[in-house]
Amino acid sequence: xxxxxxxxxxxxxxxxxxxxxxxxxxxxxxxxxxxxxxxxxxxxxxxxxxxxxxxxxxxxxxxxxxxxxxxxxxxxxxxxxxxxxxxxxxxxxxxxxxxxxxxxxxxxxxxxxxxxxxxxxxxxxxxxxxxxxxxxxxxxxxxxxxxxxxxxxxxxxxxxxxxxxxxxxxxxxxxxxxxxxxxxxxxxxxxxxxxx
Numbered sequence: 282x283x284x285x286x287x288x289x290x291x292x293x294x295x296x297x298x299x300x301x302x303x304x305x306x307x308x309x310x311x312x313x314x315x316x317x318x319x320x321x322x323x324x325x326x327x328x329x330x331x332x333x334x335x336x337x338x339x340x341x342x343x344x345x346x347x348x349x350x351x352x353x354x355x356x357x358x359x360x361x362x363x364x365x366x367x368x369x370x371x372x373x374x375x376x377x378x379x380x381x382x383x384x385x386x387x388x389x390x391x392x393x394x395x396x397x398x399x400x401x402x403x404x405x406x407x408x409x410x411x412x413x414x415x416x417x418x419x420x421x422x423x424x425x426x427x428x429x430x431x432x433x434x435x436x437x438x439x440x441x442x443x444x445x446x447x448x449x450x451x452x453x454x455x456x457x458x459x460x461x462x463x464x465x466x467x468x469x470x471x472x473x474x475x476x477x
Contacts, residue, residue, distance in 0.1 A: 292367050295319070299369050314369040316407040322399045325373075328469045332395045332423055333373045335467050340376055340391075343461040347390060350375045359386045361415035368411050374421075376459070386415035391459055393421040401426050410439040419459060423468065430465045 299314040302321055306312045309324040325333070337351040351374040359375070361368030376391035377384050386392070392412060394404040404422055412420045413436040420433040420441065428449040433441035434456070447453045449470070453463045 291317070296367055296369075303369075311371050312369075313371055314367065315403055315411050316368070318407075320400075320403060322397070325395075326397060328425065329373075329395050329397050332425070332468050333393075336374050336393055336395075336421075336423070336463065339463055340374075340461055344376065344459075346379055348377050348379050348381065350377060350384070359384065359389070359392070359415075361386050361411050368415065370408070370411070386412065386417045389417060391419040391421055391455070392417050393423065395423040396425050398426075409433060409441065413437070413441050414439050419455070421455075421463070423465075425468075428470070430463060430468075 295314055295317050298319045299312065302319050303312040306321060311320075311322045313320045313322075333351050337349045340347070341349045359368075359370050359372060361370060372392045373395050374391075374393040375384060375389050376393075377389055381388065394400070394408060396404045401424070405424065409420065409422075413433070416436055418434065418436065422431045422433070424431065429446050430449070430453050431444060431446040432453060432455060433444050435442040445453065447465060449465045449468055451465060453465065455461045455463065
């Protein structure tokens with residue numbers, strides 16, 4: 282079997298595994314295919330939901346020309362187009378142009394993830410690579426463990442060239458074409474910071 286055929290077989294097996302798990306996952310559980318691995322994670326906790334709602338409210342208030350899709354509205358499953366390592370993700374939040382009927386990773390203005398204990402490393406490492414490879418223009422990571430918010434921009438291959446971070450409590454200015462500011466002071470602190 283040549284390398285191209287082996288990669289195609291592995292990619293199809295990953296997609297089949299994702300589809301099988303998505304079909305039987307309990308309600309509220311998230312099934313994703315990231316970096317060739319099927320990930321099944323539990324429902325979000327209250328702190329996670331509060332941060333996602335805060336992001337949605339902040340972006341919605343500042344971007345009347347855009348639509349926020351999050352846990353408080355319909356979130357599309359994004360197909361990450363990568364022939365060798367296809368992906369299917371359910372981001373915590375997606376910012377799209379108003380009226381967009383379909384959302385692709387490349388057409389999203391911003392994709393955001395908020396870490397949970399079960400997803401922290403995936404959000405910090407694997408999704409950075411996956412979103413960059415798929416051409417997601419801006420990836421916002423709210424890291425509850427490290428109490429920081431990071432905006433990754435300018436994707437190139439499997440990485441982002443630009444990375445801007447602020448600790449919780451500060452404001453993060455999102456550059457054009459996003460043109461919004463995220464106030465992280467309103468994010469709830471974990472019950473036991475850096476220990477969950």
